Amino acid sequence: MSQTSANMNDLKINIPGELDKHLLNDFQYGFPLESRPFKKIAERLGTTEDIVIDRLQELQNQGAVSRVGAVFRANSVGASTLAAMSIPENRLEDIAAMVSGYSEVNHNYQREHHFNLWFVVTASDEQALNAVLDDIEHRSSLAVMYLPMQEDFHIDLGFDLKWT
């Protein structure tokens, strides 16, 4: 589900109910790898399997949950890189849309810097990755700064959400 030109301030927040909070927070890692995982979760939360599945479906429909599944280590399958471009303000919109148009681009953000467009390119191998970067340079006539990951220091245990 891609968000096209979502302004950072124009989306509403739904404060989740207690069950939703637990579903969002408690199973970001260590999800049960057994035949009936949602039943296991329901037992831990004192509810039913059907309710867990319904709530997760609803959270996914709302966009609060991207998916229930795997986060892959960068470059463990396929090839990927962070890339940045320095784009004149009056061309930013068009070039950002062009970059987003590649199925290989999965994140694309404007950031406050002279390098003002930052995106992640992911492809089946390095050759395919380079082809996309070259194509973007060719179509924009601008340089792409290419910053592949060299080492990952992050221990991914999810993110502790806080509601106020």
Add this chain to the structure above:
Amino acid sequence: MDMKVRHRHPPLPKQAILDDRDQALITLIQTGLPLSKTPYADLGKSLGMNEDEVMSRLKCLISDKVIKRFGVVVRHHELGYRANAMVVWDIPDDIISELGSCLGQFDFVTLCYRRPRRLPEWPYNLFTMIHGQDRDDVLDNVQLLVESCGLTEIGHKVLFSTRRFKQRGAIYRKTGMTD
């Protein structure tokens, strides 16, 4: 085109050995588990695998660290974490592992990668993604990192995102599916 970066072939981290059945499973699972009572059995049906094979292959992918985390993947922005900044640091090469490990343990740091410098225009070699409920929250977190990991002498830059043009899970292989 002065900044054009050549040499696009740095050594990649060692890749795990994945057979065809792993690859097929990875392709299928990229958009998430089906939200059904027996998601592993249902995934297996289209792969010609039984439920036990799906689960044991996933366990191996997790223990081999091909899968970094397996569970509910949330969208921070939709949950009220509206500010995110890429905070980049210029760390001397001989202490980057030590400081990278220090930064990588905080839960509000959702990515912590070493990447190459691109001198002269880009001196930063450690990239962290910091989320917060608003800008001040992000900046407080950055300050906490500076104090906790002893980074007062280290140059850094906070790049807030101002617009999200696209965000979705990575798709590594063509499947004809979108998420």
